[in-house]
Amino acid sequence: MSLGDSSTPIGKVRGLGSAQHGGEHWITERITSIALLLLGVWLIASLLLLPKLDQRTVIEWLRSPSGAVPMALFIIVGFRHALDGMKVVIDDYVHEEGSRFAWNALMLFLAVGGGALALFALARIAFGAVA
Amino acid sequence: MAASILHRATGVALSIGGLAILTWWLFAISSGPDAYETFTRAARHPLGLIVLVGMTWSFFQHLLSGIRHLVMDTGATFELGINKASAILTFVGAVLLTALVWFYFLGVAK
Numbered sequence: 001m002s003l004g005d006s007s008t009p010i011g012k013v014r015g016l017g018s019a020q021h022g023g024e025h026w027i028t029e030r031i032t033s034i035a036l037l038l039l040g041v042w043l044i045a046s047l048l049l050l051p052k053l054d055q056r057t058v059i060e061w062l063r064s065p066s067g068a069v070p071m072a073l074f075i076i077v078g079f080r081h082a083l084d085g086m087k088v089v090i091d092d093y094v095h096e097e098g099s100r101f102a103w104n105a106l107m108l109f110l111a112v113g114g115g116a117l118a119l120f121a122l123a124r125i126a127f128g129a130v131a
Numbered sequence: 132m133a134a135s136i137l138h139r140a141t142g143v144a145l146s147i148g149g150l151a152i153l154t155w156w157l158f159a160i161s162s163g164p165d166a167y168e169t170f171t172r173a174a175r176h177p178l179g180l181i182v183l184v185g186m187t188w189s190f191f192q193h194l195l196s197g198i199r200h201l202v203m204d205t206g207a208t209f210e211l212g213i214n215k216a217s218a219i220l221t222f223v224g225a226v227l228l229t230a231l232v233w234f235y236f237l238g239v240a241k
Contacts, residue, residue: 030201030204033197033201034201037194037197040190041194044190048232048236053171055160055167059160062160075153078153082142082145082146082150083146085143085146086142086143086146089139089143114150114154117158118150118154121154121157121158121160121162122161124161125157125160125161128161
């Protein structure tokens with residue numbers, strides 16, 4: 001195939017575009033999606049199966065290993081998958097490189113901060129004194 | 132086309148709104164009865180219900196179109212007819228599952 005006028009010198013494209021770590025990112029997004037398929041169905045089913053959704057019942061559920069452990073996984077995998085997904089959307093729609101970097105950095109802060117908050121709250125429930 | 136853009140839109144909604152609500156809910160549970168009461172009052176408010184039903188629908192739409200995309204990642208179902216049918220299946224499935232969940236939640240009157 002002739003490159004013709006549409007070709008760009010390799011020095012100008014190295015490190016740019018979606019292929020920087022594209023393969024790894026793509027795979028991670030799909031692996032976490034499969035995990036979230038299971039964890040998401042678990043979460044909805046658990047909420048439906050709880051006899052009530054009052055604070056006491058929910059605390060009892062999240063203090064048990066079968067509640068706390070999948071919830072911790074849901075938080076970690078959920079925030080990671082959200083971060084990966086938002087990156088795809090941002091990389092697709094924000095074309096200016098500085099803004100794209102800023103948006104991705106903001107999402108990283110939000111995901112790590114939000115995930116830490118959620119995990120802290122869960123730990124306080126799971127390890128807290130009996131309500 | 133519609134399935135693809137919906138997958139993104141619901142993904143963004145779940146990333147921002149869904150995870151924020153989950154975090155708020157966990158914090159409310161861990162913070163005591165007053166905080167939990169504030170959360171449940173917001174959740175029972177008509178606007179709160181609309182948001183929660185919207186999140187439930189986003190969850191199922193994203194889950195079903197996500198499965199569809201995983202199948203397409205294997206290189207399967209690119210035939211126009213099957214492709215369109217599977218897209219429609221995700222729309223119908225998401226609405227049905229959302230309705231089922233909320234009929235259950237509201238019907239049992241928790």
